[in-house]
């Protein structure tokens with residue numbers, strides 16, 4: 001597709017402000033709305049009913065435009081723009097076209113490196129090039145990023161340090177403990193995902209990450225499907241918060257507030273669009 005933005009989009013910036021809906025909100029700091037396909041409306045109704053502030057990550061410009069269009073009618077959806085490592089090769093030659101999207105987005109994700117699911121080493125130079133381009137722009141525009149690290153945790157740590165970006169949100173971390181410690185020291189936040197209560201590794205991650213650095217995510221409908229065969233709707237975040245609260249020995253309501261506070265502090269979220277900037 002033609003990824004160059006229209007003039008109108010060029011003039012749009014997302015101004016971050018907390019939505020005024022009262023009460024504590026659940027946080028889904030990493031999902032993919034376009035992956036719900038025919039069930040999108042079910043997911044959006046759940047987001048509204050359960051008051052789940054949702055960071056809709058993208059795989060590429062096309063999925064970003066999709067989430068951005070959804071966000072116009074659904075206040076709790078915040079679109080994030082990124083090029084996923086699996087889409088790196090396809091976007092290598094159009095990176096600069098994405099700059100207006102990087103500038104306007106509230107968060108830059110999903111970006112990162114993946115040396116685990118992507119076994120084809122020929123893709124790795126493209127992954128690096130795209131990831132480092134995005135990090136360079138995050139630094140330039142002062143953006144917070146949302147990062148995929150699967151099988152490339154050490155390399156991601158080295159890249160985020162060398163670009164000296166704002167501490168990012170790390171999505172569904174499953175790498176070695178020593179790198180986790182260094183990412184925590186860098187100030188990263190960590191989205192706990194749908195394998196909590198199921199995988200011992202998720203329990204260990206929850207135990208190890210400090211309260212002030214914990215967020216929750218569902219990663220779209222396919223992730224829980226991968227974990228236990230069930231479609232992962234946004235209200236899965238409620239189970240994740242319960243699991244975190246149990247491990248951290250904190251009341252569930254208090255845990256929900258801590259996670260909400262962590263997200264606000266990181267992104268100053270919700271948002272509304274302004275066209276006169």
Ligand SMILES: [Zn+2]
Pocket residue numbers: 030031032057110171219
């Ligand atoms: Zn994802």
